[in-house]
Amino acid sequence: MLDQILCVDDDPITLMLCKKVIIKASFSNEIITSQNGEEALHYFNTLKYTNTDDHQLKKHPQLIFLDLNMPVMGGWEFLDHFSNEAFSEFKNIKVIILSSTIDPEDLEKSKTYPMVIDFLSKPITITMLEYLKSKI
Template identity: 80%
Template sequence: MLDQILCVDDDPITLMLCKKVIIKASFSNEIITSQNGEEALDYFNKLKHTNSESELKKHPQLIFLDLNMPVMGGWEFLDIFNTDDYSEFNTIKVVVLSSTIDPEDLEKARSYPMVIDFLSKPITTSMLEYLKNKI
């Protein structure tokens, strides 16, 4: 079981479903959500500026990322998250969750070192079992 994951999606129903499936599958102890890439980056910026020397900074071990979102989409998030500014989080794995399975998107996702998979929405318990074995 993972300690913490982050779900980034602009659809509240998708986020609720994601939480329910993750809890049902005992996949993670804590689920954090963001409604777009900008919110997710704000979350990581807050983590970067939290100085707690006595305890290690707790951060998500996995991100479920939607691609098509208002304000900042998944690709923009990945472009920024993949820079040196966020290098302290480079062990976090990303699973792209999308409603479209465009071969170009699959190919583009492979160009990001942190992306470990590209899966079709909605998330299911069998997907989580598959990911447990992959992580």
């Protein structure tokens, strides 16, 4: 079981479903949510400043479920920022793209980001989480 997961999606129903399925599958102890990439980056910036201030590594997500199409900042833009040197202390965090589109170009693009370990189709399911347990 993972300690903490971040789900980034602009749809509140998708976020609620993610939480329910993750809890039911005993996949993570804690689920944090963001409604777009900008909110998620802000969350990681908060962790960075906390870590600098007290010199302790605050608990952070081990896995991110990331939607691609969101207002404000979408998944690709988030990945561009998150793979930047400014977030290097989080480089071990794995990302699963969870999208309603299965565009072959998106799948290929996702492979250019080392942190992205899979590209799955919504909605999240218990079977999907069982598969991910074996992969992580």
